[in-house]
Amino acid sequence: MKAQIAFVMCLMSLGVCAQTDNPWQEYVKEVMTLDDTELSQESVYDLLSELSQHPLNLNTITREQLETLPFLTPQQIEELMAYRYRYGPLKSMGELQMIRSLDYARRRLLSCFVFVGDAPAENTPSLASIIRQGHHELIATARIPFYTHDDEDSWVGYPYRHWLRYQFTSGDKVKAGLVGAQDAGEPFLSNRNQWGYDHYSFYLQLRHIGRFEALCLGHYRVSMGMGLVMNSDFSLGKMATLQNLGRSVTGIRAHSSRSDNYLQGLAATVDLGKGLKLTAFVSARKVDATLNKDSTVATILNTGYHRTEKELEKKHNLLTFKTGGSLNYRYQGFHVGMNTLYTHLNRGLRPNTSALYRAHYPRGFDFFNTSVDYGYTSRRISLIGETAIDQSGHLATINTASWRLGDAISLMALQRFYAYSYSSLDAQSFSDGGRVQNESGCFVGLSWQPSPKFNLSAYTDFAYFGWARYQVSQSSYAWDHLLQGTFLHRQWTISGRYRLRRQQKDDTTKTTLITQTTHRTRFLAEYNHASGFSSQTQFDGCCITSGSAEWGMMLSQRISYTYQWLRLHAGIGYYHTDSYTSRVYLYEQSPLYTYAFSQFYGEGLRWSLMVRANIRQLTLTAKVGATDGRTDIDVQLRWKF
Numbered sequence: 001m002k003a004q005i006a007f008v009m010c011l012m013s014l015g016v017c018a019q020t021d022n023p024w025q026e027y028v029k030e031v032m033t034l035d036d037t038e039l040s041q042e043s044v045y046d047l048l049s050e051l052s053q054h055p056l057n058l059n060t061i062t063r064e065q066l067e068t069l070p071f072l073t074p075q076q077i078e079e080l081m082a083y084r085y086r087y088g089p090l091k092s093m094g095e096l097q098m099i100r101s102l103d104y105a106r107r108r109l110l111s112c113f114v115f116v117g118d119a120p121a122e123n124t125p126s127l128a129s130i131i132r133q134g135h136h137e138l139i140a141t142a143r144i145p146f147y148t149h150d151d152e153d154s155w156v157g158y159p160y161r162h163w164l165r166y167q168f169t170s171g172d173k174v175k176a177g178l179v180g181a182q183d184a185g186e187p188f189l190s191n192r193n194q195w196g197y198d199h200y201s202f203y204l205q206l207r208h209i210g211r212f213e214a215l216c217l218g219h220y221r222v223s224m225g226m227g228l229v230m231n232s233d234f235s236l237g238k239m240a241t242l243q244n245l246g247r248s249v250t251g252i253r254a255h256s257s258r259s260d261n262y263l264q265g266l267a268a269t270v271d272l273g274k275g276l277k278l279t280a281f282v283s284a285r286k287v288d289a290t291l292n293k294d295s296t297v298a299t300i301l302n303t304g305y306h307r308t309e310k311e312l313e314k315k316h317n318l319l320t321f322k323t324g325g326s327l328n329y330r331y332q333g334f335h336v337g338m339n340t341l342y343t344h345l346n347r348g349l350r351p352n353t354s355a356l357y358r359a360h361y362p363r364g365f366d367f368f369n370t371s372v373d374y375g376y377t378s379r380r381i382s383l384i385g386e387t388a389i390d391q392s393g394h395l396a397t398i399n400t401a402s403w404r405l406g407d408a409i410s411l412m413a414l415q416r417f418y419a420y421s422y423s424s425l426d427a428q429s430f431s432d433g434g435r436v437q438n439e440s441g442c443f444v445g446l447s448w449q450p451s452p453k454f455n456l457s458a459y460t461d462f463a464y465f466g467w468a469r470y471q472v473s474q475s476s477y478a479w480d481h482l483l484q485g486t487f488l489h490r491q492w493t494i495s496g497r498y499r500l501r502r503q504q505k506d507d508t509t510k511t512t513l514i515t516q517t518t519h520r521t522r523f524l525a526e527y528n529h530a531s532g533f534s535s536q537t538q539f540d541g542c543c544i545t546s547g548s549a550e551w552g553m554m555l556s557q558r559i560s561y562t563y564q565w566l567r568l569h570a571g572i573g574y575y576h577t578d579s580y581t582s583r584v585y586l587y588e589q590s591p592l593y594t595y596a597f598s599q600f601y602g603e604g605l606r607w608s609l610m611v612r613a614n615i616r617q618l619t620l621t622a623k624v625g626a627t628d629g630r631t632d633i634d635v636q637l638r639w640k641f
Contacts (some may be wrong), residue, residue, distance in 0.1 A: 013273035019052055023105075024048045024112045027445035030484075030495075031239040043233060043238075045076070046257035049111040053137075053592070058114040059089040062213065064251045064269070065172075065605060071109050073245040074377040074384065075404055076101045078333065090116045097170040100407055101379070104452050111592030125173060134170035141591055142320075147629070153186035154308045163197075163258055165285070165593075175205040181258040190317065200308050201262070203556045207255035213277065214269040219255040219262045222281055224326045224339040225373030228396045229431035230438055236558050239482070241430055242445035243458050245412050246378050246400030247374055248384050250326055250337060252279060257593070260288075260304035261324060280325035286316035296350040300425070319346040322426070327628055336374045339388075343367040343425055356468040360437070362423035367391060369424045380404050394422040396436055398429055408450050414443040420467035440464050453488045475511060476504035493526040506548070516546035532562040540584045542577075552577030554584040554600060569610040569623075575600040591621040591636035602626040617641055 048067065056065055066077045079099045084090065093116055096107045124504035125133075143161035152159055160183040167177035182373055188192045195198045195306035203218040223233040226248045231248070253268055255262035267281035288301040297318055308313050321344045340508045344366050371388030385399035398416040403413065416430060418478040420438035427436035430443070441463035448456045461480045468474055486495040499520040504513040528534040536558040544550045556573030569589045577583055583601040589610055590596040600606060606626035621640040624631065 006286060009256075014585045016064055023108050024052060024585075025589075027109055028225070028504075029245060031237075032313065042257070042259055042595045043261065044594065046259065047253075047410050048113070048232075049593050050256060054169055054175075055113050055115050057117040057358075059084065059117060060172065060208075061114060062208075064213070065253065067249045068249065068253065069110070069113060070240055071106060071243055071404070072247075073101070073243075073404075074247040074375075074382040075245070075379055077247075078377050079222075079379065092116055100236055101404065103407075105455070109226060125170075128630030130170045130174055134168055134174065136314050136641050137165075137167045137169070138163045138639045138641075139592065139636065141148075141594060141634065143184070144633045144635075146631040146633070149184070152185070153306075156191055156309060156312065157182075157185050157187040159184050159372075165256070167256065172208075172351045173209070174206055174257070175204065175254055177254075177256055177316060179256065179258060182414040183305060183307065186280070186305075192306070199258060199260070199304060200253055201258070203254035203256055211271050212268060213271050214267075216252050216254050219264055219266050220252055220281070221255050221262055222252050222279075223249045224324075224341075225250060225337060225371055225386040225388075226384070226397060226398050228373045228386050228427050229339045229369040229424060230324065230341050230426040231428040232263060236271035236482070237430075238443065238445075238459055238461060239457070239484070241414065241443070241458060242364045242412060242447060244383055245402035245410065246384055246430070247382070247412055248375065248386065250279065250339075251375070252281065260302050268453060271296075275330045277328045278325065279328075280323075282323045284319070286317050287320055288314045288316065288317040290314055291347070292350060294350075295347065296348045298351055300349070305542075307634075317347070320344070321346075333377050334375070335377075336372065338370070338372055339386075340370045340425060341368070356473060357470050360423070360467065362420045362425060367423065367425055369427070371396075383390055388422075388424070388427075390423050392421070392423075394419045396422045396424075396427070408448060409536070410447045411448075412443075412445045413446075416441055420465075432461060432480065433469060435463060438465050440466070455486045457482045463477065471505050472513070473506050473510050473511065491528045491530075493524075493528075495524045497522040514546055516544065519543045534560050542582050542584065544582050550578040550582040552584050554586060556586055556606075558588070560589075560598065565614045567612040569612075570608070572605070573600075574605055576603045578602045589623075591623060591634050592619075594634065594636070598627075600627070 011236045015055050027310065028048065063077060063081055066072060066080060076099070077099050092110055093311050096110065099610055109156055127327070132210045142160060145159050149159060161182060163179065163181035165177060167175065169175050170569060179201040180201045182188055182197050186198040189196055201219045202564055203216065203220065206212065206215040209215065209302035221232045223231050252267040263281065264285035265283040269279045271277055289297045290299040290301065292298050300318065301314060306315050313474070322341065326339040326340035328335060344603065348365050349363050351358055351363060353359050353361065358640060368391040369388055371386050373386035374382035375382070380403060385397065387397040389395055396418045398414070400412065400414045402412040404408060414430060417440040418431070418436050418438060422437050424436060431439055433439050441461060443459060443461040445459035459482050463478045465476050467474065482494070482497065482499045486493065486498040503517040505516055507514045523539045524536065526534065526536040538556045541553045554569065554573055554575040558569070558571040561568045571588050573586055575584055580601045583599045584608065585597060585599050587597045588608055604627060606627045608623060610621065611621065611624035612621045617640050620635040623634040
């Protein structure tokens, strides 16, 4: 191991690394915290991957499309729309400098997802023009392991993971495609997967067709308000909330990824005129579920894994029917909307409530939720909120206020109250405990940019849980603090993060609460050179105390080089933790649409090499990665025609 450490330090001394990878990937890594669920992380990654490969015309982009970008604040969206309304179509991306609320970092991020093009005439395109102007994309990806998985003996399929996606796009008017995906261990063309892949996703999305602002057929996602009733889209945590100042999102979009979080059926958003918009949807799909002995549902599952006979027994055990929508009105910075969702299950939901923390889990055949979301946004102030009730009248509410003091500093406060008996199967919003239930709290954040070279972000969040939770048998609290700073100087980017979190948990006897304190730090130094080289050195450390102390650390280095059609990546990291509790995390480059945010514990070495070559209409990507001798190879072919 000493030789491995010496190799890491030697590599770090190289001090050069390729021009930084897409800024949006660095953004995702920056705003992620360990409380963000893997599902949320992958949803954001999938969305931004898709938008970066198919950018939108800034002269035709709608407010709703801008709201899908998680890093924009309500004020920035308002100013973008007002600028285009006042001065007409933009001539170049340089005009974004005229929007004072858009700092350099946000303009750089925005440039990954938009372009400035001619504003087309307002008419419905013909089928011939759609086909003529369209583009096709075919992606095939596979992962090949060169080791035996620990639980491979129980798998019913082979250990290879692969997926295939075809997509047709025509501007921002039409998007259609088909995805087939297979996890390692799942049967292919056998067992219950006689039709090939374990998962298929088909979708058709139309935009700006007459009064239809959006129309989705097949698999799609829906977001309403601040997520207290429904949010099948992304929802990152506290750092992202501070950066976008808690804005709400209402809209629909096609589900073009491999995750299992989607609706299936028809959805549409119609512009009724005079500031009114109506969104409606209907969905019917089978989902995985664990059944009780009486054939009722114990747990609804969303992992999507079907590798063993037991997992296959849970596949598509439950038929869900969902319908609802929202009616929204906007006028001069004000907005108000009403959202509803009705859900029917063909089997009754009856979770095991013998554990105290499950006493108020949703149960039954039918569920109904409704809410009102509201807000006002001006150049300096934003007030946004949503209040919801379930079929039994139980309450959930979340409200935010943000104030931009000049161009350098923004303040934000967020209050939420989720009754411990509030139930919604599809709610996903800001929370410390991961559920829109059994939580009340207050979040206060600050973003300060005294100069284009320096940015400071900080927040504190206090959460109180009135009912028992997992591993907590009585009411408890959690208090979370974070401080993050970034300094830019010529080709250098230096950043640091410190997080302090205190939360109560049961002791070993489950009679008394003890306080667990977690310290996490991250230091990063990045160097970019105009020639195509860049370098990134990162240190992550943690200390967790609850009586005794556990420590963990990881030192990692990434280098890259870009030359015309060729791009090379190399990364290596040494980690050492006392146990799984003090584990550390690392995000690394991967083939397109493949999310890689891994956890490490114990002691070992992680390294990876990746090459990407663009040859005319083909993009070839290959990556080899290993953690203590367990080696995987990823290969991907992308064909655009």
